[in-house]
Amino acid sequence: WKDERIIMYNIGDWIYDSVKKEKVQIIEIIDLWGFLSYKVFNPLSNEIYKVSQDCIDKIDKYDYDEFYVKYITMLEKIKSETSQGLLSNLSNGIIPLPHQLHVLNRTVSNNNIRYILADEVGLGKTIEAGLIIKELKARGLVKRILVVCPTGLVTQWGIEMKEKFNEKFHVILPSDYETIKKITDNEDVYGQFEQVISPMDSIKPLDKRAGWSEEKIKKYNEDRIYSIINSGWDLIIIDEAHRVAGSSSEVSRYRLGSLLGSSSPYLLLLTATPHSGKTEPFLRLIRLLDEKAFPNTKAIVKEQVAPYVIRTEKREAIDNEGNKLFKNRITKTVEISWDQRHSMQERLYELVTEYVRNGYNKAMKEKKYYIGFLMVLMQRLVTSSTAAIKESIEKRVDILENQQTKIHSLSMEDLVEIDLEENLEQAIEVMSLNIKQELLELKEILNVAKQAEFEYLDAKVEMLLEILDNLYSQEKGKKVIIFTEFVSTQKFLKDYLLSKDYKVSVLNGSMSIEERNQVLREFKTETDILISTDAGGEGLNLQFSNVVINYDLPWNPMKIEQRIGRVDRIGQKQDVLIFNFIIKDTIENRVKNVLEDKLAVILSETGIDKMSDVLDNEMAELDFTDAYIKSIRTPKNIEHNVKMLEGEIKQQIEMSNKYKELIREDKDLSKDIYNSSEFDLDSSLRKMLESYCAWKDDITLPIQHLSINDEEIVKHINRELEVNVGDMIPHISIKDTPNEEGYFMIWELTINDDKYCRRVIPIFINKSMVLRPLAGKKLWDILLKTSTNFQVVNNNKIDTNILDTLKDKSKEFAYDVFIDLKGQYEKNLIEKHNKYLYAIDLRIEAASKIGIKNIREARLKTLSREKKEEIDKYNINKSICPVLKPIFLAYLEM
Incomplete structure (x- = not known):
């Protein structure tokens, strides 16, 4: 009673599920009481299910139309991009x-x-x-x-x-x-x-x-x-x-x-x-x-x-034309001399330096380091501006007279790390070693400071005005940044420059985020000059300016480098111009000159081209304050004091070369020059799904907001596709395209089922079985374009011999791609394996030193098992299992 007219299929055959309208593969045949059914695998849904003989048809009924071609070509494009490209547009x-x-x-x-x-x-x-x-x-x-x-x-x-x-x-x-x-x-x-x-x-x-x-x-x-x-x-x-x-x-x-x-x-x-x-x-x-x-x-x-x-x-660093990314730096040291007009300023410097020398010596002798910080601060203030030292001395006198000093526990390390601007008030409040004596000294200094203010403008501010006038005579819209270490100097400079009709903004560490933002907007759009403290300038991107004036020169060169880094950034279109102000007849200038000479020799010996290559990190740990303050205490020992620092610098640079090699990455950035891609993941996902729904006569898209990890998308990405013997293939006619007649194919190459080791390869072989190496990609791009006008004129079964020939020629073409993919796979695998193996060995070495026997043995046993699992996993994965299969095949007609 079995119907002999029923067509019998074999395990492995591809058939057409007329209910789900999908191509499925037979994995089991069930013949019971005359009822024939099949267990099948559906590559789209990744499901295995049963289907009766009544609901299946021959695969040659599986017609492909224009929507299918659009769907499959876009799906493979998405697979290609997700396996090796970037998805963000x-x-x-x-x-x-x-x-x-x-x-x-x-x-x-x-x-x-x-x-x-x-x-x-x-x-x-x-x-x-x-x-x-x-x-x-x-x-x-x-x-x-x-x-x-x-x-x-x-x-x-x-x-x-x-x-x-x-x-x-x-x-x-x-x-x-x-x-x-x-x-x-x-x-x-x-x-x-x-x-x-x-x-x-x-x-x-x-x-x-x-x-x-x-x-x-x-x-x-x-x-x-x-x-x-x-x-x-x-x-x-x-x-x-x-x-x-x-x-x-x-x-x-x-x-x-x-x-x-x-x-x-x-x-x-x-x-x-x-x-x-x-x-x-x-x-x-x-x-x-x-x-x-x-x-x-x-x-x-x-x-x-x-x-x-x-x-x-x-x-x-290079730009996308392969040119050097950063502009040149032009640094000018501006040495400023005191003349007869500035005699009281010079006297003020001498008095403060003597006060600092005596105070610092006593502080170190009695290990009162907080006094040491006050002395450093006073020395920095007097070279900043008369206004800055005068204001601070007035505050210090008031605190001492009213007995409002406070106990602080600053260490020597704090003297190196502490921020002058943020801790000015704290320093001025510190306990005095001898209030009566200190008040006498301070009042004498204050008297001279007042005379200096009355006598003439600071020598530095005269030079500042001259430089600014020259800069703005050359270019009206220039933006200039002036750095100072103190808010009092900042205020003095602002008032003075405003009186000279310059438009000025100020930025310092006491400002809130909103205030900072307002100042930056103001400087970019309205004002000529930004006067900033070091704390105020942290994290700024000011590449629309190319002039930096270091009105105060920090003792640590790293701070100068950080300041210049605000403008010496990506997007800077001009050479960066830097003016470093220093008063000529000061101990600080002598220390700086000796230090720079020593640095030049050290950099030459170590093969470093320019000072900026080391200033942004190595010297962070060096105590420049110590070299300066020791020289202020004993000016005749400047060479000796700097020589001590010289040894530290050499040691730091040697360490630097070691760790720079540790974190240096060997690469060729010319390979990463950006080439604009028209691939847009969001629109590609939508086009792929729209084409699929149109092919399936489904008018509704399953999801509105698409993502590569959406369940529906993942279903398509994981779809197992392959052109098999006996399959129907579409015959396509493309209008206004000068293609040959022949076979257009899309192949998928994978290694060990690793989705990151997948390449999608378009190939074209003409009807004479001649491979055209460049035509495959061009035709794929043409079919992907929305504007391309093409038709599926019919569907015909692919001949077995032709399919075998196409496979052989495609295999030969894809070999070079396989070798490249294999190299990447093996490199990543070995790198990852060695990394974990090295770490496990170090952990085993550490565990072997555990004193308690049972804990040691348990730990070593666990680590030994971990190591074996890692080795076993590596041995499995290092075996190369490549798969090359045809995903899409069409015949292009003239």
């Missing part, structure tokens, strides 16, 4: 520079997105972070993003994310915390926003606070820290990340970094100075990325560090 935002594109490509090359972005100052690490954010969002990998940065950079982050990437971030300041809780009626403050910027110091854990109980501190930490830690971030970015490395693993900033690092799958640490020459802080920093890979300092070797650090130095 860069052409809609900024055009990345080669080093920025290099960072983007490296970070998204695998799923372990935890890196230190260590480009030198001025290369645009914020832009790099923005590019990564856009790409990860395009891939559907991140939604909730937290940026933690110093307070002075909060505004810059918000502006750059909005203006350059159209990404809205909410700034949450400590003052906003309670307000947000009240408005939202929700304890989860950070959970109210998907993208947040928060100042670093406003969320670090407190150890203690005057008048607070342990319970109150604990409550504060839970409110601030754990509310942000537990907010479910997908990506955390820490800017100026070297600050969270800390001086020990117990400091609050390091604890903050550890908590943040462990609370998000993706982590970016941004710092121009990841390694200060000391291994321990760098170890703490890189352990935030991968604690297991860096169990101890022995792991700090180039091979282990390289996968985690991405760094470009300024000298490497």
Whole structure:
């Protein structure tokens, strides 16, 4: 009673499911009581199900139309881009520079997105972070993003994310915390926003606070820290990340970094100075990325560090035409002499220097280091301006006379690190060693300061006016930045320049974020001159200006480099002009000259081209204050004092060369020059789905807002497609295209089922079986264009012999692509394997030193098992299993 007319199929045959309108493959035949059915695999839905004989048809009924061709060509284009390209549409935002594109490509090359972005100052690490954010969002990998940065950079982050990437971030300041809780009626403050910027110091854990109980501190930490830690971030970015490395693993900033690092799958640490020459802080920093890979300092070797650090130095950086990125610097030292008109200024300097010399000697003798800081401050003030030293002396006299001094516990290290502007008031209040004697000295100094102000303008301000008049006679719209260390000098300069009809803005560390923003807008659009203190200038991007005047010259050359870095940035269109003011007949000038001579010799000996190559990091650790203050105490010993510093500088540069090699990345940036792509993921996904729905006669799109990780999209991306013997193939006629007659194919090459090791290869072979190497890509591009007019004229079955010939020729063409893909696969595999193997061996070495036998043996057993699992996994993955299969085949007619 079996119907002999029923067509029988074999296991492995492809048939047509007339209900789901899909091509399916038979994996089992079920014949029971005369009822024939098949277990089939559907490559689109990745399902296995049963279908009866009544609901199937021969595959030659599986017709392909224009919509199918559009669907399959766009699907393969998306697969190609997602396997090796960038998904974010860069052409809609900024055009990345080669080093920025290099960072983007490296970070998204695998799923372990935890890196230190260590480009030198001025290369645009914020832009790099923005590019990564856009790409990860395009891939559907991140939604909730937290940026933690110093307070002075909060505004810059918000502006750059909005203006350059159209990404809205909410700034949450400590003052906003309670307000947000009240408005939202929700304890989860950070959970109210998907993208947040928060100042670093406003969320670090407190150890203690005057008048607070342990319970109150604990409550504060839970409110601030754990509310942000537990907010479910997908990506955390820490800017100026070297600050969270800390001086020990117990400091609050390091604890903050550890908590943040462990609370998000993706982590970016941004710092121009990841390694200060000391291994321990760098170890703490890189352990935030991968604690297991860096169990101890022995792991700090180039091979282990390289996968985690991405760094470009300024000298490497090029633009998208391959030209050097940065403009030249022209530095002019302006030595200013006191003449007869400035006799009281000279006398004032001598008196203050004598006061400083005596006070500092007594302070060091009695180990009253806080007095030492006051003395350093007074010496800096007298070379800044008469107004600055006069104002501070007046305050100091008033405090001493009214007995309002305070006890401070500043150490010698504080004298090096402390900020003059921020701690001026604190220094002026310190206890006196001899109030009566100090008051006598100060009142004499104050009297001379008043006479100096009355006598004549400061010599420095005369020179400043001359330089400004010259600059503005050459170019009316020039923007000039003047740096000083003190607010009192800033005020003096502002009043004076306003009286000379210059338009002036001022910026200092006491200003709020809103005030800073207003000043920057004002300087960019309205005023000629910005007078800034060092604290005020932190984090500024001022490349629309190209003139920096260092009215006060800091003792540490690194601060000068940081100032110049505000204008010597990407986007600077002119050479940078720097004026360094120094008074000629001062001990400071003599120290500076000796120091610069020594530096020139050291740099020559070490093969470093210019001082700026070392000033932005190595010298951060050096005590220039000590060399200057010792020379003020004993001027005849300047050579000796600088020689002591010279030895430290040589040592620092030697260490620098070692660690620079450790974090240096060998690369050719010319390979990363940006070529604009017309590929837009969002529109491509929509076009692909629209074509599919039209092919299936389905008028509704399954989803409105598309993402590469949407369930419906993933279904298509994972679809197993292959042209098989006996399949029907579309015959296509393309209007207004001078193509030959022949076979257009799209092939997929994969290695070990790794989606990151996939290449999509378009190939064209004409009807005479001659391969045309360039035609495949051109035809693919033509079919992808919306404007292309083509028709599927019919569908015919592909001949077995023809298919075999096409496969042989395509296999030969794809071999070079395979070799390149294989090389990349093996390189990534070996690099990852060696990294973890090295770390496990270090952990085994450390565990073998555990004193308690049972703990040691248990630990070693666990690590031995881990190591074996890693080796077994590597041995499996190192076996190369390439698959090359035809995904689409069409015959092009003339």
